[in-house]
Amino acid sequence: MHQFNRFAIAAAFAAAMSLVSLHAQQGAANAQNPANAPTPRTADGHPDLSGMWGGGGGGGAVKPDEKGNLVQLTRGRPCSKQQADLGNCEPGINFERDSGVTQRMGPEIPMYKPEFWEKVQDYDRNGTKYDPEFHCKPSGVPRMGPPAKIVQTPTELILMYAQGNVFRVIPIDGRPHDPVKSQDTTWYGDAVGKWEGDTMVIDIVGFNDESWIEWPGWFHSNNMHVIEKLTRVGNTLKWEAIVEDPDVLMEPYHVEGRTLRLNPNAKATLTEDLPCEERDSQHMVTHERG
Amino acid sequence: MKKMFALLAIVALSLAARPAVAHHALQAEFDTAKRGEFTGTLTKFAMINPHVRWFFDVKKADGTTEQWEITGAGPQALRQNGMTRIFSVGQTLKVSYAPARDGSHTGRVVTFTFQDGRTVTMYHEDPNNPNDL
Numbered sequence: 001m002h003q004f005n006r007f008a009i010a011a012a013f014a015a016a017m018s019l020v021s022l023h024a025q026q027g028a029a030n031a032q033n034p035a036n037a038p039t040p041r042t043a044d045g046h047p048d049l050s051g052m053w054g055g056g057g058g059g060g061a062v063k064p065d066e067k068g069n070l071v072q073l074t075r076g077r078p079c080s081k082q083q084a085d086l087g088n089c090e091p092g093i094n095f096e097r098d099s100g101v102t103q104r105m106g107p108e109i110p111m112y113k114p115e116f117w118e119k120v121q122d123y124d125r126n127g128t129k130y131d132p133e134f135h136c137k138p139s140g141v142p143r144m145g146p147p148a149k150i151v152q153t154p155t156e157l158i159l160m161y162a163q164g165n166v167f168r169v170i171p172i173d174g175r176p177h178d179p180v181k182s183q184d185t186t187w188y189g190d191a192v193g194k195w196e197g198d199t200m201v202i203d204i205v206g207f208n209d210e211s212w213i214e215w216p217g218w219f220h221s222n223n224m225h226v227i228e229k230l231t232r233v234g235n236t237l238k239w240e241a242i243v244e245d246p247d248v249l250m251e252p253y254h255v256e257g258r259t260l261r262l263n264p265n266a267k268a269t270l271t272e273d274l275p276c277e278e279r280d281s282q283h284m285v286t287h288e289r290g
Numbered sequence: 291m292k293k294m295f296a297l298l299a300i301v302a303l304s305l306a307a308r309p310a311v312a313h314h315a316l317q318a319e320f321d322t323a324k325r326g327e328f329t330g331t332l333t334k335f336a337m338i339n340p341h342v343r344w345f346f347d348v349k350k351a352d353g354t355t356e357q358w359e360i361t362g363a364g365p366q367a368l369r370q371n372g373m374t375r376i377f378s379v380g381q382t383l384k385v386s387y388a389p390a391r392d393g394s395h396t397g398r399v400v401t402f403t404f405q406d407g408r409t410v411t412m413y414h415e416d417p418n419n420p421n422d423l
Contacts (some may be wrong), residue, residue, distance in 0.1 A: 061372075063371065064371075068376075069409050070410045071410075072367060072412045073414055074413070074414050082400050152388065247405075271366075273339065275338055276338065277336070279361070283392050283394055285318060285391045
């Protein structure tokens with residue numbers, strides 16, 4: 001019994017210590033979590049989305065040695081243990097692009113009407129032939145993802161993107177869609193934004209049918225309607241997009257959202273993206289996985 | 291501990307981000323198990339997306355000239371390294387590369403050797419398993 005008590009006391013002490021430790025860890029994590037910073041607001045009381053979002057990681061830059069020699073090695077996807085054990089880890093066993101598998105395992109994929117299943121698979125299998133982005137066309141909405149920089153005024157939201165030096169100007173003064181522009185067929189569509197609580201909700205129509213929703217052959221019609229949402233929480237920005245396209249989809253598709261951190265470097269700026277020129281497609285022995 | 295949590299937060303946020311321009315598998319275009327080599331004159335250096343290009347004239351033993359096109363990583367890597375001005379038209383470079391599978395005069399650079407002996411290697415950490423161009 002005496003022994004048991006000693007054990008019980010020791011166990012209780014250990015549990016208490018781990019709670020204290022956990023509490024300290026949580027405190028440290030909370031202090032470091034950019035979402036716990038106060039959310040800045042504009043004079044009209046709305047969250048201020050302005051800022052450089054994401055980036056700041058950088059790194060990877062290597063410098064030449066004193067003789068001017070330089071070695072820059074990219075880290076590829078490592079072979080699995082099973083591949084290595086089987087001696088299967090040589091080049092050429094897998095034409096799947098990096099990150100392709102994880103992107104295919106997303107929580108949701110668009111549900112196409114059955115008559116389009118074959119088309120989607122054909123586009124997917126022949127991505128390097130059909131994918132507009134592979135051929136240096138714009139990514140379009142929503143494939144372009146969240147902006148890299150936002151400038152917010154009381155009446156406009158100016159979204160800037162690093163890839164392709166693209167900008168979008170979204171009126172947020174309560175106006176409806178422009179009757180002419182909303183019938184246009186463009187890569188970024190006709191967008192109008194409004195606040196719903198602390199979330200900026202952007203309604204977009206007037207798309208072409210050339211851009212893809214995402215790279216695995218996910219095409220859309222020119223009747224696509226996208227609802228894009230931006231929510232600032234502290235120094236983080238949550239980006240979401242919902243795709244409605246009753247012409248080809250059976251139900252709305254929720255694009256996998258992303259959360260960006262405010263760039264911690266106050267001097268961070270957008271870098272000019274260089275022109276894109278596709279020269280690989282003609283030499284590729286497979287058209288898969290664009 | 292603070293540092294560890296800051297690091298974890300950064301890792302978590304970077305996991306939420308996606309690669310910028312994920313392109314295609316290197317092996318779909320080039321045979322990474324093989325190496326080719328030539329010495330040629332740089333005729334054009336193109337800082338373009340999605341991959342930087344070097345164009346060469348290569349004199350053959352029979353007096354004829356072949357045109358070669360060598361590709362590498364995206365331009366951002368060279369910009370970050372401050373390397374965008376180390377190549378200039380007219381330079382003679384020895385080029386080691388992974389050859390194209392279609393037999394064309396194209397390749398994925400492994401190492402450039404300058405005439406003064408400097409070498410610039412831009413390839414993959416594990417040369418036996420490079421998964422992206």
